[in-house]
Amino acid sequence: MESIDIEKKDMATTDPSRFTVKDYVDIVEKQKYQFDAFFCLKFWRPKPNLHPEATKFIADSILESPRMKDVIHQLLLEGHNGVNSYENIVVQIKTILEEMGHTYSLGTIRVIGFFLAKLLRNLYQGVAINNSAVLKLSKAMSEGPVLILPTHRSYADFLLISYLCYTMDIPLPVIAAGMDFKGMKFVNRVLQNAGAFYIRRSFGHDQLYWAVVSQYIQYHIKNFQAPIEFFLEGTRSRNGKSLPPKIGLLSMALEPYFRGDVPDIKICTVSITYERTLEENLYAWEALGVPKPRESTSGFLSAVGKIRGQNYGQIYVNVSDPISVRDHISKRTEPNWNTPSFRFTLNEYEKSRIHSLAWNLVSKQQKDAITPVSAVLMSALSVNKQLNIDQLVEYVVLFNSVLKKYGTPCLVQDDTVVQAIKDCLDAHKLIIFRASNEFFSCQPAISEGADIQILAADRLVLQQYTNQLLGPLINVAVFGIIEAKCARESSDIINESMFFAKYFKDEFILITSYTQNDIASLNDASNPMLKNVLGVLLQPFLESFYIILHLIAMGFSTIKEIQLQYRNVVSTILAEGASSFLEILAIDKISRHVLNLVTNGHLCAVKTGNNTSYQQMDDISPIIVKIETYLDERLKRFMVSHRQKTVLIQSHL
Amino acid sequence: MADSSADRLAVIHRHLSRDSDGKAAGPKVPSSIPKKRQELLRWNGWGYEDSGFVLSNLGTEQNPKYVFTFSGSRYEIASADLPHFFDWAYATIGVDPAKKKDPQGEPSYPPPIVNEGFVSDLKNTKITFSFEGMDRLFRAHGHTLHDIALLRGGQFLRIPDVVVWPECHSHVEELITLASKHNVAIVPIGGGTNVTGAVDCKHGEKRMIVSLDTSQMNQILWIDDGNLVAHVESGIIGKDLEDRLQARGYTTGHEPDSYEFSSLGGWVATRASGMKKNRYGNIEDLVVALRAVTPNGEWRSSGTYPRVSTGPDMNHVMIGSEGTLGVVTEVTIKIRPVPPVRKYASFVFPDFDCGVKFMRQVARDRCQPASLRLMDNQQFQFGQALRPSKGPFGLMVDGLKNFYLTRLKGLDIEKICVATIVMEGTVKEVAIQEEKLTGIGIEFQGIPAGEHNGKRGYQLTFAIAYIRDIGLDYGVVAESFETSVPWDRVVNVVNNTKSRLEKECADRKFSHSFISARVTQVYDAGACIYFYFGFNYGNMSMLQAVEVYEELEIIARDEIMASGGSLSHHHGVGKIRKKWLPSILTSNAINVLHSIKSTVDPQNIMAAGNLVFD
Numbered sequence A: 001m002e003s004i005d006i007e008k009k010d011m012a013t014t015d016p017s018r019f020t021v022k023d024y025v026d027i028v029e030k031q032k033y034q035f036d037a038f039f040c041l042k043f044w045r046p047k048p049n050l051h052p053e054a055t056k057f058i059a060d061s062i063l064e065s066p067r068m069k070d071v072i073h074q075l076l077l078e079g080h081n082g083v084n085s086y087e088n089i090v091v092q093i094k095t096i097l098e099e100m101g102h103t104y105s106l107g108t109i110r111v112i113g114f115f116l117a118k119l120l121r122n123l124y125q126g127v128a129i130n131n132s133a134v135l136k137l138s139k140a141m142s143e144g145p146v147l148i149l150p151t152h153r154s155y156a157d158f159l160l161i162s163y164l165c166y167t168m169d170i171p172l173p174v175i176a177a178g179m180d181f182k183g184m185k186f187v188n189r190v191l192q193n194a195g196a197f198y199i200r201r202s203f204g205h206d207q208l209y210w211a212v213v214s215q216y217i218q219y220h221i222k223n224f225q226a227p228i229e230f231f232l233e234g235t236r237s238r239n240g241k242s243l244p245p246k247i248g249l250l251s252m253a254l255e256p257y258f259r260g261d262v263p264d265i266k267i268c269t270v271s272i273t274y275e276r277t278l279e280e281n282l283y284a285w286e287a288l289g290v291p292k293p294r295e296s297t298s299g300f301l302s303a304v305g306k307i308r309g310q311n312y313g314q315i316y317v318n319v320s321d322p323i324s325v326r327d328h329i330s331k332r333t334e335p336n337w338n339t340p341s342f343r344f345t346l347n348e349y350e351k352s353r354i355h356s357l358a359w360n361l362v363s364k365q366q367k368d369a370i371t372p373v374s375a376v377l378m379s380a381l382s383v384n385k386q387l388n389i390d391q392l393v394e395y396v397v398l399f400n401s402v403l404k405k406y407g408t409p410c411l412v413q414d415d416t417v418v419q420a421i422k423d424c425l426d427a428h429k430l431i432i433f434r435a436s437n438e439f440f441s442c443q444p445a446i447s448e449g450a451d452i453q454i455l456a457a458d459r460l461v462l463q464q465y466t467n468q469l470l471g472p473l474i475n476v477a478v479f480g481i482i483e484a485k486c487a488r489e490s491s492d493i494i495n496e497s498m499f500f501a502k503y504f505k506d507e508f509i510l511i512t513s514y515t516q517n518d519i520a521s522l523n524d525a526s527n528p529m530l531k532n533v534l535g536v537l538l539q540p541f542l543e544s545f546y547i548i549l550h551l552i553a554m555g556f557s558t559i560k561e562i563q564l565q566y567r568n569v570v571s572t573i574l575a576e577g578a579s580s581f582l583e584i585l586a587i588d589k590i591s592r593h594v595l596n597l598v599t600n601g602h603l604c605a606v607k608t609g610n611n612t613s614y615q616q617m618d619d620i621s622p623i624i625v626k627i628e629t630y631l632d633e634r635l636k637r638f639m640v641s642h643r644q645k646t647v648l649i650q651s652h653l
Numbered sequence B: 001m002a003d004s005s006a007d008r009l010a011v012i013h014r015h016l017s018r019d020s021d022g023k024a025a026g027p028k029v030p031s032s033i034p035k036k037r038q039e040l041l042r043w044n045g046w047g048y049e050d051s052g053f054v055l056s057n058l059g060t061e062q063n064p065k066y067v068f069t070f071s072g073s074r075y076e077i078a079s080a081d082l083p084h085f086f087d088w089a090y091a092t093i094g095v096d097p098a099k100k101k102d103p104q105g106e107p108s109y110p111p112p113i114v115n116e117g118f119v120s121d122l123k124n125t126k127i128t129f130s131f132e133g134m135d136r137l138f139r140a141h142g143h144t145l146h147d148i149a150l151l152r153g154g155q156f157l158r159i160p161d162v163v164v165w166p167e168c169h170s171h172v173e174e175l176i177t178l179a180s181k182h183n184v185a186i187v188p189i190g191g192g193t194n195v196t197g198a199v200d201c202k203h204g205e206k207r208m209i210v211s212l213d214t215s216q217m218n219q220i221l222w223i224d225d226g227n228l229v230a231h232v233e234s235g236i237i238g239k240d241l242e243d244r245l246q247a248r249g250y251t252t253g254h255e256p257d258s259y260e261f262s263s264l265g266g267w268v269a270t271r272a273s274g275m276k277k278n279r280y281g282n283i284e285d286l287v288v289a290l291r292a293v294t295p296n297g298e299w300r301s302s303g304t305y306p307r308v309s310t311g312p313d314m315n316h317v318m319i320g321s322e323g324t325l326g327v328v329t330e331v332t333i334k335i336r337p338v339p340p341v342r343k344y345a346s347f348v349f350p351d352f353d354c355g356v357k358f359m360r361q362v363a364r365d366r367c368q369p370a371s372l373r374l375m376d377n378q379q380f381q382f383g384q385a386l387r388p389s390k391g392p393f394g395l396m397v398d399g400l401k402n403f404y405l406t407r408l409k410g411l412d413i414e415k416i417c418v419a420t421i422v423m424e425g426t427v428k429e430v431a432i433q434e435e436k437l438t439g440i441g442i443e444f445q446g447i448p449a450g451e452h453n454g455k456r457g458y459q460l461t462f463a464i465a466y467i468r469d470i471g472l473d474y475g476v477v478a479e480s481f482e483t484s485v486p487w488d489r490v491v492n493v494v495n496n497t498k499s500r501l502e503k504e505c506a507d508r509k510f511s512h513s514f515i516s517a518r519v520t521q522v523y524d525a526g527a528c529i530y531f532y533f534g535f536n537y538g539n540m541s542m543l544q545a546v547e548v549y550e551e552l553e554i555i556a557r558d559e560i561m562a563s564g565g566s567l568s569h570h571h572g573v574g575k576i577r578k579k580w581l582p583s584i585l586t587s588n589a590i591n592v593l594h595s596i597k598s599t600v601d602p603q604n605i606m607a608a609g610n611l612v613f614d
Helices: A007-013 A036-040 A054-064 A066-078 A086-100 A106-123 A131-143 A156-167 A179-183 A187-193 A207-222 A248-259 A280-287 A297-307 A348-368 A373-383 A389-406 A417-427 A452-470 A474-485 A490-503 A516-525 A528-553 A559-575 A589-599 A621-628 A633-652 B004-015 B085-093 B116-123 B133-138 B145-153 B169-182 B238-247 B264-270 B352-364 B377-385 B392-408 B427-443 B450-464 B467-473 B487-507 B542-562 B578-584 B587-600
Strands: A024-026 A126-130 A146-150 A174-178 A196-199 A266-274 A314-319 A439-441 A603-608 A611-616 B052-057 B066-071 B128-130 B162-165 B185-189 B209-213 B220-224 B229-233 B287-294 B297-300 B327-334 B341-349 B371-375 B417-425 B476-486 B513-522 B526-536
Touching: A054 A066, A054 A086, A054 A207, A066 A086, A066 A207, A066 B220, A086 A196, A086 A207, A106 A156, A106 A187, A126 A131, A126 A156, A131 A146, A131 A266, A131 A314, A146 A156, A146 A348, A156 A174, A156 A266, A156 A314, A174 A179, A179 A187, A179 A196, A187 A196, A207 A248, A248 A348, A266 A348, A280 A452, A314 A417, A373 A389, A373 A417, A373 A439, A373 A452, A373 A528, A389 A417, A389 A474, A389 A516, A389 A528, A452 A528, A452 A559, A474 A490, A474 A516, A474 A528, A490 A516, A490 A589, A528 A559, A528 A589, A528 A611, A528 A621, A528 A633, A559 A589, A559 A633, A589 A603, A589 A611, B052 B467, B066 B085, B085 B377, B085 B513, B085 B526, B116 B162, B116 B169, B133 B162, B145 B467, B145 B476, B145 B542, B169 B185, B169 B209, B169 B287, B169 B327, B185 B264, B220 B238, B238 B264, B264 B327, B341 B352, B341 B427, B341 B450, B352 B371, B352 B417, B352 B427, B352 B487, B352 B513, B352 B526, B371 B377, B371 B450, B377 B417, B377 B450, B377 B513, B417 B427, B417 B450, B467 B476, B476 B487, B476 B513, B476 B542, B487 B513, B487 B526, B487 B542, B526 B542, B542 B578
Parallel strands: A126 A314, A146 A266, A174 A196, B162 B209, B185 B209
Antiparallel strands: A024 A126, A266 A314, A603 A611, B052 B066, B128 B162, B220 B229, B229 B327, B287 B297, B287 B327, B341 B417, B371 B417, B371 B513, B476 B526, B513 B526
16 A cells, blocks of 8 residues: 655655744633633634534535435335335434534633633643644635544543634634533533534444434535544544544545545644643553443533642644645546446545555654653653653653654753753652652552552553653664664564564554664664663563463454453463563553454454454464564563463363 | 454445445335236237227127227226227228137247256356246247237247346346357347337347346436436336336436336337427437446446547447347436426317428427427327217217318318327426417417317327237238438328328228328427328238238338438337348448447347347
């Protein structure tokens, strides 16, 4: 598959020093000396903007659309589930639209603005945003449809984007949200009034629903009065790294371009990073397998109560220059000779290009994410028992120099770095504590009998931040361990890098195999201190993968079984000291690895009823052998003996 | 794809599974005509089994009183006795109730030629097929006099060896691939209403003959309200197409007299014409795009464009190809909203000349209504004979009308002719049309004869097709044939042809014969003329009479062409008009046809043997 290089254009036209503090403005700061009431009543008339009566038009327009009519007539012809008249289906569609649709109203937005301003000022030290890109986004909005694709790390994301648009006089986006929000009484109404619409998490078999959703989204593309916002990752990433993209919504949204309904669609990715995430603890427990609490209004309010008065540090928002889809994917010219435009479907080529675009967009999101200072601090403190401010400054400077090339450095300058670190330490005082007068640490002394789950949860909170460093620097990290463990010849390094790129693609979006040129520049970037930090951060991922591979090789074939076994095995591993990484207790990687193995042809998904089991298509022991090279002897020995024991027990049975 | 969303997407796409043609998977709407056509249709004559003319004696044996009725309840004409018809039939064509000639029963069937390889491959497909005699016989013929005579009292030497029912484009592809592989002949058939011998099997065909019945490809794949086109599988029967479109508020407006039984694909393959072509166009105007399967692969339009300039129109290779190049499988056809108003009208003219002049002027002024026809005097008389019984008051009105026309207006009842008119459109459009037509009518000595007469003319259209069967019952052979003529030759062609046939009949000393003509279509540059010719064959055998008839039809065609008429307006060439092609086409044209054939069908799989092909 040809990859879509969305960077090329930007590189050519943008000055490399674009991420200096100068470009950034603080949108909360602006409000600090103003009454919130003034803010919420400010003159706000962006162009274009959703018509105040839009909701009514949308339903009529969708019902009158040729596509919708066609689907209705087809359903009538097929005579599915109690569908007996045109009117009957129209009622169903109206119900879906009512459940789904936003009820955009400027009044609500102003009220939300009032509270948001208060909340942001209360919780955060500031929200930094690259102003010049916002101006470009604003200009793109006046030219045609725009998709805003933010990273998704927190519920605060979409509030923030709307707030930002309101502040910067950009039409507020309509936002695709998961139907789970519907469970929150009152709050769901407020969000709908603010432009959120709800779609079910999966609706593959519901032709009517599929048609209504796609018509709904495409209505907003074709009548571009407001940008459409959705999350490419499909869900909040709970681990600080980008998730593999979901293609469905993007395909729907881009269809009008491929069909020729609009000349072009522009995409702005928005990378939002938090010095401290609201949900940090929640995520850690979810990764350990404690289910996510159901969204509810009371839960929401109590969460608001809990976080009030705490310091969540700085937020960084990096808006990309608008990416023109037309510049990257050309439309087909061969005639669609016997398909009317309302039955347009994307062809294989277009699907593969959209797929490729989606991956490139999440890569861009990951790469553009401004590294929070806390990511560097916690990474440094994960490797070192304790460090003082000067040492921490040294780490920040060191990583910033590498991040310039492989990611986006921390938003600090020589004269602000110390203050930034102090602010960050203050925000994270719950996990980074003062070990002595000058020294800071995040590795508490482990007392006997401490609950391993609680300890692991703490580690996983840390990992959410360290991953924000490992994510962009993954290639540097992998290069470091390849070089250290086995290979000196560049051809060997390239081969090894291909292995990692293949099996960790879903875990680390930016991972690639190397070319000769890459090796040269990776060599330049390498520094023993840096290699050491990154190597340690990467290690638990290799261990998890290794254990998962063993479990699959042992014949566990459903995600549930593997999760259960994984938890048992890892508990024993940690108890016996075969690994020192508590992080490996997290089970969130399992499904990503399994799906990756499916993609790579080692496993095959077999669906029986509601259960999916994964059958081995070939021998995966070569992968195990390969990954073993990079692991600690203790873990290898443990797994080998564990498998022998299991085989023994099975033979006894 | 690398993630669960990809899986989900795949599921979604599978569910929405349209194949590459944008066709939705779903239950099929059945055709109104069953696969076993003989269950609904008459196997040895026209139309529905339950409908037709019946002659019965209402009096006693000594004092008989014969009356015609029309059976069934499908047609308006069936609602009342036809008290005047017997007198007309007796006087004009010599129908003698005593000399009824019953048709033979179900004949024996020639054993099929079986290509084992083809049949065993066919069994591995999902395509249904039949070796049953009646299924094969039903598809061995069209509706020429010759075909019907053989069914009633003769024997087909060659009938299809197997009937197959493909259900979609890809089935047809499969079939034609198999046929090419095993060198088997394919003859496609739609409604089987041709009158040119187009689906009749060639006697010399030694290969297995597969009758490819398109009737199960009968779905409307989509309707595009925005562009007013529908994409339809070719086997759909005209009436089904019309009913289903009307349920959505649309019509194709294509209404050939056979539309209850003929198929879309058949219309395309014969270059059909419909009654209301003035408003909606002939089939070649209606087809926006088409798709066909040839032995050398797919043949299709480049897209559903309103018009293109990309070299010669390649759609026309298939339109009118009469089954010799490929099988038309899907057609994108124009549709129109059903007009709010349909109004009938009629004019009486003192003679045929005046009527033709009226038609000419309407064409010159380009104010053609949806349909415009001119009946000659014989047909006028015939139409009068078919009028239903009325109470005494009705008779009185008829008498008054007669009085008014003949005594006050001085018309000769033996010379007058009638123009019938259908107007469609909005109330306003129709009013304007009517006003214009009335003006022109009066200019050419026409007398408006009311809505009722016009309406009856059109209602009779479909029932009249049943008349040949009752004629054969009483020793009358009859057939219709058409031509197209430039305006300045219309009257000559009609007069010369009638005169020639009258002479030939006199020479042969027929007791009764009937020759009539009508102008059924007007164009800018000319008109379409329809001839009806029949005679009472007295003591000849039916098959002898058919031979004589064929001789006379050839004489008539020669006369038509010598007087300036064409070989065919819309029936096509088939097998019965092949012999004239070398004289009307240049050798270049014939060579081009052969080149096309050798490109798309070098093995002559599509062996219908029509047009210039063997």
